[in-house]
Amino acid sequence: MGAFVARDEELRTTLAAVVARRGTAIVGPPGVGRTALLSAVARRLTTSRFEVVWTAATQASRQVPFGAFRSVLGACDRLDDHQAYGALHTELFRRAGARIPVLVIDDAHRLDDRGAALALGLAAEGVVRLMVAARSQSACPADPPVSDAVVALWKDGYLERLDLAAFGRVGTQQLIRSLAGGPVAQATVDCLHQWTGGNPLLLTELVRHARVSRHLVAEGGLWRWRGPLTVPPRLAELFDHELNRLSPADHDTLAAVALGEPLPLPSWKPSPPASPDASKTWRAKGCCTPSTGRGASSWCAWGSRCWAPPCVGACPAAATPTGRRTP
Ligand SMILES: Nc1ncnc2c1ncn2[C@@H]1O[C@H](COP(=O)(O)OP(=O)(O)OP(=O)(O)O)[C@@H](O)[C@H]1O
Numbered sequence: 001m002g003a004f005v006a007r008d009e010e011l012r013t014t015l016a017a018v019v020a021r022r023g024t025a026i027v028g029p030p031g032v033g034r035t036a037l038l039s040a041v042a043r044r045l046t047t048s049r050f051e052v053v054w055t056a057a058t059q060a061s062r063q064v065p066f067g068a069f070r071s072v073l074g075a076c077d078r079l080d081d082h083q084a085y086g087a088l089h090t091e092l093f094r095r096a097g098a099r100i101p102v103l104v105i106d107d108a109h110r111l112d113d114r115g116a117a118l119a120l121g122l123a124a125e126g127v128v129r130l131m132v133a134a135r136s137q138s139a140c141p142a143d144p145p146v147s148d149a150v151v152a153l154w155k156d157g158y159l160e161r162l163d164l165a166a167f168g169r170v171g172t173q174q175l176i177r178s179l180a181g182g183p184v185a186q187a188t189v190d191c192l193h194q195w196t197g198g199n200p201l202l203l204t205e206l207v208r209h210a211r212v213s214r215h216l217v218a219e220g221g222l223w224r225w226r227g228p229l230t231v232p233p234r235l236a237e238l239f240d241h242e243l244n245r246l247s248p249a250d251h252d253t254l255a256a257v258a259l260g261e262p263l264p265l266p267s268w269k270p271s272p273p274a275s276p277d278a279s280k281t282w283r284a285k286g287c288c289t290p291s292t293g294r295g296a297s298s299w300c301a302w303g304s305r306c307w308a309p310p311c312v313g314a315c316p317a318a319a320t321p322t323g324r325r326t327p
């Protein structure tokens with residue numbers, strides 16, 4: 001990873017919550033920089049005082065009881081809740097010795113219920129510091145529900161919740177400057193900010209790809225964007241992964257909307273066998289969103305609360321085979 005930029009305030013409050021209180025829960029939409037912030041805080045915790053143990057939950061670990069803590073506990077799926085809590089507690093303090101144990105749980109929205117209850121138990125006991133990162137549920141309505149115990153971590157006041165937002169123009173400028181290695185023309189900053197919504201993941205992938213493809217060039221001492229805005233292959237792959245969660249019928253409909261959008265509402269008919277109330281379901285899944293920007297109601301593909309920027313809207317269109325684009 002390159003330099004960590006534009007999060008001074010967030011870094012300060014998060015670090016203070018871990019050093020002086022029970023810890024922090026960093027919540028935000030995909031790609032907003034939760035993992036990067038966790039790492040930045042962990043790097044700043046003095047090793048003579050704190051022992052950091054890093055875990056991350058995944059879709060696969062969610063299928064196994066306490067799956068996210070396997071790296072700490074070893075095979076633990078046969079333990080009962082009490083034994084698992086004791087084993088985790090003992091192992092964290094064994095590793096810490098005379099220091100304070102800090103348990104990092106990245107992607108905690110994917111914790112299984114029993115694993116989440118362990119985290120809540122630790123937060124309530126308050127002797128292990130916790131640093132938790134989770135996707136905000138409201139930003140990702142299509143994701144499986146987050147365990148109640150994860151929500152209770154901040155709702156019941158154990159951890160201090162920090163809502164991480166995308167970069168504004170200043171943060172965008174700092175990130176591009178850091179990735180490009182020099183000052184950037186303001187028009188380029190404005191354009192990339194609009195295209196990515198200030199999302200650090202989108203910005204990082206876009207700028208890295210643009211350096212290689214020479215869409216970002218140094219002219220007169222400033223980095224400037226030259227050429228069309230496109231979707232880097234690595235981002236297209238990432239969104240393919242998200243699109244794979246759709247049924248074939250929904251996939252086809254999304255491709256149609258992506259190629260034709262914005263479509264007037266009356267002309268938008270889900271392809272069979274999509275259900276009659278597919279438009280409602282789609283909105284709930286975050287795949288489409290009604291837009292009234294151009295005088296008439298229309299559907300903008302993938303313009304969701306989850307991944308709102310135009311850059312992402314271009315993904316389904318880019319992923320649709322060219323042959324299907326000709327009438
Ligand atoms: N403050 C920052 N400074 C520099 N780079 C950053 C910053 N925040 C995020 N990034 C970069 O943006 C990209 C996405 O960040 P990160 O993986 O932390 O996001 P996330 O919210 O954890 O995403 P996900 O939803 O995939 O878990 C990474 O390449 C990361 O290095």
Ligand SMILES: [Mg+2]
Pocket residue numbers: 034035036106107
């Ligand atoms: Mg992450």
